[in-house]
Amino acid sequence: MRVDVKGLSWRTSSYTNGEGGECVEVSDDLPGLVPVRDTKLAGSGPVLVFPAAVWAPFIRAVKGRA
16 A cells, blocks of 8 residues: 655654664654654665554554553
8 A cells, every 4th residue: 555645744653862873753644544654764775655544553552551
């Protein structure tokens, strides 16, 4: 599936430390989809797009609330 990610607004992970660490950005602009990109490569790197239905359980598991 190809998704146009140009012009999306992005938000940075709340775990970003300001030192360019291992952080991601996500966009909430596409209903049903969650585009994710590496903060360090913003605008020049790849974007992974996940169905929202699998993103929420993934985040819960990462936070230890699965």
